[in-house]
Amino acid sequence: MDEAERRLGHRLPADLRALYLMADGDGVGHDHRHLFGQAWLSLESMVAESTGWGAAERPWYGWDLEWDAIVHDASPADTVRRCGGHPGWLRFASGEDGNFLAVDMAPARAGHPGQVIATGRDYQDGPAYLTDSLTSLLGQRLELLDQGAYEKYDDHIALFPPDPGPPPREFVGGPIPEEVPPTLQAIHVNDVTGLVDLSPLTAAPQLRRLHLNRCATADLSPVRDLPVEDLRVTLADGDLAPLQAHPHLTSLSLTSTAPTDIAVLRTLPRLRSLDLSGADVPGLPALADLPGLRYLSLDARQWNSFLNDAEPPPTLAAARLAGPDVSLDDALAWAARLGIDTDDTVRVTGTLRRRA
Template sequence: MTALPTASEPTLYEIDDEFLVPDRGDEQEGPANAVPAGDPDEAVRLFHEYRRRVAEILGFEEELPEPATEEDLDAAEERLGFALPPDLRALYGVADGDGDDVINSVFDGHPWHPLDELGDEEEDWLLVLDWEYEPQRRVVFDSEPSNAVRRSVLRPGWIPFADDTGGNWLAVDMDPGPEGRPGQVIAIGVDYSDGPLHVADSVTTLLRRQVEALERGDYRVHDKSIWIDADLPNGLAVDRERSWYTDAASVGAETGQARPRVQKVRVSDVADLAFLAAIPNVRSLSLSGGGPLDLSPLRDRPVEYLELELGAADLAGLAGHPELRSLSVSAAQPVDLAPLRAVPRLWALDIADASIADLTAVTELEGLRFLELTREQWLELRDDLPPLAVVGIHPHRPEREWPLGTRWNAESGEPPR
């Protein structure tokens, strides 16, 4: 029998190895406009124009591979399970990717994959979804434009066609969100685990921006290489725009400014939730302070992950919250968990650093699949819990610092009962 964790070993028990973090993208509708935005003839014209201009600037023209055949394209689409957008398909009719010798790829410096590598990507970066990396604390955020891209980390309908050689890819999205278009270009990979980046509504538009940058002179040349500033969306800038970290001393002065793009918020020394008036789209929220707080204003916000580090926590305001999926509570004074019975989507709960008034309330959370708690709490609850997929057990009450996180020892199977 597996032993309970020792004093130095928080242990994560993966009971159901088929359970994955629920994919929010699966809950979204498909595109209102299912017609691709790209134009195959225009894409081919822009492709040749790009190559002509780059050759003029550098003084030489790079040789491309032979075109892919229609048979090759049909076979690739059958393998992928999705039709390629017409503009990208047309480009493969010009050349089968960049080849091995091209220095300056047309796709924002991302080497263009040949057909036989289309859709391939190294999946080591998907380790961020492993339970040791605590995906229950991560929210996949909405794209900009809103609802253009499904809120997933990876989907079968996202077909990588170029990469940055650093664990990120450009992909055509053949399974877009309600405000997206099939064939839109997105960035996915290790730098986009909080959500894909919408790059352009089509490969055609991506090419057009590259050509327009060359026309403006927005480029730099070094030796045989050219760097083009096509003013494309930047993942780091997007992340800064959607994150807001502040404290009670500053929050009053800052809340006068509407922040519709902000989706991730941390407020320390918080006294109330008045700041939410300026943040209609917050999805990940971390609050620390003395408490207790009136949490009822959260019911009007799409918060999916809530982190409370309070001296006293009153969860009554969370009852009926329609979107909350994951909750972490740290509190010195006893917390009543009963209101969580009325949080219909809650599947993850962390109470390891909380005094709980009545632990039996946990046994009544029928949708719970992930539970993090102390050894003492586990011993009290273990015989009456709902069917859990993952249990994290701390040998003693952890000392928490933001951002929360635990160095887990992972094991398969149920904790000992």
């Protein structure tokens, strides 16, 4: 146990330590009894899962998919750190499907060391808070046994906990709902006719992602006091002034129906990712003054205008040449202007035939 804790860099919470002193997981060979609804790992396996590749960070799927990624807050708020993984999350049970239960030894300010969280493959948007301790988790399972809320087959018992469902934190649909739940953290507004009024979203003080898809707004004022980190918007005859000095905005995808001044982007302290390929934006040299920009997407005309007058920000890690008709030659010429060596580019041609 002492060696395991040394390797983990954390002392186990007292209840989990006591449990391991009684038994080394619930496995008999490769067959687990699923004490926690998941396979309770042996101490050796727990150390391996908690310190192995990917345990301390969320998987990275590349700039094309991840440039606007966010992490949701758990419920209750501020109990679990808003990150995809952490070395203080000690995975003690496995769903054997890429999901885990973990004791959280590095909680957020409203959390408690030793609280139990769910993390892993199905929690890419953020971990879930389950209980304040392993003792509480075991107590819940004992209550289900007392209530007869289980089914026994062979040597296994499957418990049936009530499912109140998590509080709504994401909405995908048409118009913004008349009653916006205060727990909402992401909203995707799709295909709305006419201009979208964003003012109802002020009822969601935890909103972190706002996407307007195939619809537009003329007023970004409601976003000013919301902790929005990822914004995708079509702006109709409006301006970006309400975003002045926004302290949270990290990624912005802008489409506009009229020329839009982007000087306000200089005032965004956390802006890291930007897609202006669908916008009419004069003054592109202002992009060179964005000190933290990591990702930039422009169309060919915009890139030419920008590179004729300025150098790319030195912090830029990834760039995209947007547009439906970009050829390989176009892409190579553009990459060369960015200072990328294209001499070793491989061209492959051929015919794809379906197998009979």
